[in-house]
Amino acid sequence: MGDAFLLLAVFGCACIGLAWLALSQNRHWRAIRGGSHDRAxxxxxxxxxxxxxxxxxxxxxxxxxxxFGVPLWVMALITSGVAVALTLAWSPRCIEVVAVLPLPGTGFHRSGQ
Amino acid sequence: MVASWRESMRWQHTWVGVVLGALLFAIFWMGTLSVFDKEIDRWMMPATRLAPPESVALQSAVASARQVAPDSPRWRFMLPTSRAPQVRLYHPDADGRLQSVDLDPRTGRPLPEQGTLAGSGFIFPFHFSLHLKAGQLGYWLVGLAGMAMLTLLVSGLVVHRKPIRDLFTFRPHKRLGRANLDLHNLTGVVGLPFHFIMTLSGLIIFVNIYFPDAAALAYDDTADPQGTFLEEGLGRFNRPPAGEPGSLASLDIMLSRARAEWSGEGPAFIRVWHPGDAASYVEMRRSNQNMVRINRDQIYFDGGTGEVLYRFEAKPLMKTQRFIAGLHFIQFEHWPLRWLYFGGGLSGCVMIVTGFIFWLQARRKRHGRQGAVRVVEGLTVGSVTGLILATVAFFIANRLLPLEARWAGYERAALEVWVFFLVWLGAFVHGWLQGSNAWRGQCWAIAGLAVGAVALNAVTTGDHLLKTLAEGYWPVAGMDLVLLAGAALAAWCARRLTQRQTAGSGEVDFG
Amino acid sequence: MARQWSRTVQRVGLAAAGGYGFSLAAVVLLGWLLSAVLPRSEAVVLAAMLGFLVYLGVSLWAFAEQRLLTLWLVLGGGSVAAWLMVGLAPEVA
Structure with a gap:
C-alpha cells in the first residue's frame, strides 16, 4: 500500500513539476493564460x-x-513529460488544474485573470 | 562554422536515419517485446502456465537430465522465477548445439514439448542477433545500428534548433506534417535519456564481442590476452574430466550452502560440468531478481564431495559494467519499471516511424513521385507495419499449428519462424506494389490478426480473458489485453488513413 | 557528381570503419595505461566501455570535418595504430 502511494507520488510530483516548467515557457503560458508572458x-x-x-x-x-529508484525516477520523468505534452495539446484546461496547486504563497493563479 | 556544423549533422541525421531506420525499427520493436519475453513464453507455451513453485525437485530434475541428455558435457538448470515457473534444462547435443527441455519444477519430469521458440527463444535473440548466426554477423549489424543510433540521437539534438523551447510541444490539430514532426521531436527529446542509455548499455553488454582485442596491450605478457582478461574479470573455473565414472552429491545441500553465502538469495542457475565423471563440478550463479546488476557472483562445488572449490565476485568497475548491462536486461523484479520500459521502447518505435514519414513527406512535396520515394515508402511500410504484422502472424501460427506439426523436414518451431519471415517478406512486396496505400491494408490486417490471436488463445487453451482476469493470471491476461489494445490502435490508424484518403486526392497525403 | 559520391563514400567509410579502428586503438592504449593504476581487468573493462563514447565522438566528427585528408590522417592513422598494437602485442611478450 505504501509502495503504491509512493509510486503515485513519484508520478504526481513529476507531472506537476513538468507542468510548471511548461507554463514557464512563453508558448504554453500564452495558450493557457492568454495575455502577455511578461506577467508570468x-x-x-x-x-x-x-x-x-x-x-x-x-x-x-x-x-x-x-x-532501482533512479531508473524509476528517470522513466517517470519521461512518461510525465510525454503526458504533459499530450495534455497541453488536447486539454490544456487540465494543465491549469494541475498548475493551480502552487507552493503556498506563490499566488500566481490570480495573476493571469 | 556553426551553420555548416548543423548542416553536416542534418545530412548525417537524414541519410543514416533512412538507410538504417528499418534495421533500427526491427531492433527497437523486438527489444520492446523482449521486456515481456517470459510472459510471451507463457502465452505461446500453454504447458508452462504453472504457478511459481515453493521449492524445486532438484534430484528428480537431475534424474530427468540423465535420461534426456546422458552424454552431454554439461547441464544447466535455469531455476524458476516469478515470471518463469518451469525449470529449463539447457544441454549441448552431440554437435555442440544448445538444446533445451522444460521440466515441471514440482516433479522434475519433462513438460510436454511445446514446439516453439516463443519470446525468449525467438523474439529476444532477434533483438540482438537478428538470427543471423554466420560469424556473429547479426551481432555486428546490431552493433553498427546501435552506434548509428547514438550518433542519430546526438545529431538529432543538433538539428533540432530549440529542443528546450519545444520540449512539450505537440500540435496534433495542425497539418499532419507538423504533428508528425512534433511527435518525432517529442519522443526523441523527452525520451532521449531512455533511448541513449538503452542503446549505450546494449552496446556495453557485448563489450567483449565489439572490442575483442581490448586486452591486447594490457595483457600482452599472456598467450591469450582477451581470454585471460575475461577469466580475471568475470571469474572462471575449469577442471578437465577425469575419464572415470563418478557420482553427484546432493544438489540440495550445495544449494543451501550457496543460499547461506548469499544472504538467503538462491542461484539463478545450477550448472553441472562433466556430469557422471569423477571430476564433475557444480557451478551456481547468484540470482538477479533483487538487484539491477546481472551479477557474476559464483560458487563452484566439487561434484562428488560437495566441497567448495572456487568462489568469485567481480571487482567494482566490472560490477559497474554488469550494472549497466542489468539496466538493459531488466531481469530484476520491478513491475512499474517493466511497463515503463515497454512504453519507452514503443516511444522509440514511434520516433523511428515519424522520422521515416518526415523524410517521405519532405521529398514527395519537393519532387512529386520519384523512384527513391517509392523505394523508401515500401521499405517503411514493410519494416514497420510489416514487422508488426509478421509478429502477430507468429503468434497466430503458434496457436494454429498442431503440436506434432512437421513439414518438409522442418520442426514445428521452425515452421512458426517460417510463417514470421514469409509474412514479413509478403508485407514488403505489398508495400512496394501498393505504396502509401499499403499502410491502411496492413493496419487492418494487424487489427484483425491481433483479435484473432486472442480468440485462438481462448479456443485452443481455454484460458480466455474473463477466466485469466478473474484468476489474476497476468502473463496471459496481459498479453491478451496488449493484443486487444494493439488491435484497437491499428484499427484507429486504418480509419484515420481512410478518412484522409477519401477527403484528399486519393493518395495518403502526409503533407 | 562522381567526385561527390566518392567523397561521401570515403566519409561514411571513415566514420564507420576508421572510427572503429581509432576507438579500438584508444581502448587498447587506455587499457594499458590505466593498468598502471588499476587492477588490469578493471582497466580493460573501463577502457572498453569508454571506447563506445570515443567511437560516438569521432564518427560524428567524421561527418562535420570538411577536409577528408585530416580524417584520413587521424582515423586512418588510429586504425593503423590499432592494427599494430593488436597484431604485434603478443610478439612483444
Whole structure:
C-alpha cells in the first residue's frame, strides 16, 4: 500500500513539476493564460517546478533505494513529460488544474485573470 | 562554422536515419517485446502456465537430465522465477548445439514439448542477433545500428534548433506534417535519456564481442590476452574430466550452502560440468531478481564431495559494467519499471516511424513521385507495419499449428519462424506494389490478426480473458489485453488513413 | 557528381570503419595505461566501455570535418595504430 502511494507520488510530483516548467515557457503560458508572458511568474514556476521534480526523486529513492529508484525516477520523468505534452495539446484546461496547486504563497493563479 | 556544423549533422541525421531506420525499427520493436519475453513464453507455451513453485525437485530434475541428455558435457538448470515457473534444462547435443527441455519444477519430469521458440527463444535473440548466426554477423549489424543510433540521437539534438523551447510541444490539430514532426521531436527529446542509455548499455553488454582485442596491450605478457582478461574479470573455473565414472552429491545441500553465502538469495542457475565423471563440478550463479546488476557472483562445488572449490565476485568497475548491462536486461523484479520500459521502447518505435514519414513527406512535396520515394515508402511500410504484422502472424501460427506439426523436414518451431519471415517478406512486396496505400491494408490486417490471436488463445487453451482476469493470471491476461489494445490502435490508424484518403486526392497525403 | 559520391563514400567509410579502428586503438592504449593504476581487468573493462563514447565522438566528427585528408590522417592513422598494437602485442611478450 505504501509502495503504491509512493509510486503515485513519484508520478504526481513529476507531472506537476513538468507542468510548471511548461507554463514557464512563453508558448504554453500564452495558450493557457492568454495575455502577455511578461506577467508570468517565470522564476517561481521554474524553481517550484524543479522542487517538485526533486520531491519526485525523493519519493522514488524512498520507495526503491538508489539502484532501482533512479531508473524509476528517470522513466517517470519521461512518461510525465510525454503526458504533459499530450495534455497541453488536447486539454490544456487540465494543465491549469494541475498548475493551480502552487507552493503556498506563490499566488500566481490570480495573476493571469 | 556553426551553420555548416548543423548542416553536416542534418545530412548525417537524414541519410543514416533512412538507410538504417528499418534495421533500427526491427531492433527497437523486438527489444520492446523482449521486456515481456517470459510472459510471451507463457502465452505461446500453454504447458508452462504453472504457478511459481515453493521449492524445486532438484534430484528428480537431475534424474530427468540423465535420461534426456546422458552424454552431454554439461547441464544447466535455469531455476524458476516469478515470471518463469518451469525449470529449463539447457544441454549441448552431440554437435555442440544448445538444446533445451522444460521440466515441471514440482516433479522434475519433462513438460510436454511445446514446439516453439516463443519470446525468449525467438523474439529476444532477434533483438540482438537478428538470427543471423554466420560469424556473429547479426551481432555486428546490431552493433553498427546501435552506434548509428547514438550518433542519430546526438545529431538529432543538433538539428533540432530549440529542443528546450519545444520540449512539450505537440500540435496534433495542425497539418499532419507538423504533428508528425512534433511527435518525432517529442519522443526523441523527452525520451532521449531512455533511448541513449538503452542503446549505450546494449552496446556495453557485448563489450567483449565489439572490442575483442581490448586486452591486447594490457595483457600482452599472456598467450591469450582477451581470454585471460575475461577469466580475471568475470571469474572462471575449469577442471578437465577425469575419464572415470563418478557420482553427484546432493544438489540440495550445495544449494543451501550457496543460499547461506548469499544472504538467503538462491542461484539463478545450477550448472553441472562433466556430469557422471569423477571430476564433475557444480557451478551456481547468484540470482538477479533483487538487484539491477546481472551479477557474476559464483560458487563452484566439487561434484562428488560437495566441497567448495572456487568462489568469485567481480571487482567494482566490472560490477559497474554488469550494472549497466542489468539496466538493459531488466531481469530484476520491478513491475512499474517493466511497463515503463515497454512504453519507452514503443516511444522509440514511434520516433523511428515519424522520422521515416518526415523524410517521405519532405521529398514527395519537393519532387512529386520519384523512384527513391517509392523505394523508401515500401521499405517503411514493410519494416514497420510489416514487422508488426509478421509478429502477430507468429503468434497466430503458434496457436494454429498442431503440436506434432512437421513439414518438409522442418520442426514445428521452425515452421512458426517460417510463417514470421514469409509474412514479413509478403508485407514488403505489398508495400512496394501498393505504396502509401499499403499502410491502411496492413493496419487492418494487424487489427484483425491481433483479435484473432486472442480468440485462438481462448479456443485452443481455454484460458480466455474473463477466466485469466478473474484468476489474476497476468502473463496471459496481459498479453491478451496488449493484443486487444494493439488491435484497437491499428484499427484507429486504418480509419484515420481512410478518412484522409477519401477527403484528399486519393493518395495518403502526409503533407 | 562522381567526385561527390566518392567523397561521401570515403566519409561514411571513415566514420564507420576508421572510427572503429581509432576507438579500438584508444581502448587498447587506455587499457594499458590505466593498468598502471588499476587492477588490469578493471582497466580493460573501463577502457572498453569508454571506447563506445570515443567511437560516438569521432564518427560524428567524421561527418562535420570538411577536409577528408585530416580524417584520413587521424582515423586512418588510429586504425593503423590499432592494427599494430593488436597484431604485434603478443610478439612483444
Amino acid at each position: 511568474p517565470v522564476k517561481r514556476l521554474r524553481v517550484g517546478g524543479a522542487l517538485w521534480l526533486v520531491l519526485s526523486l525523493v519519493g522514488a529513492l524512498l520507495r526503491d533505494g538508489a539502484h
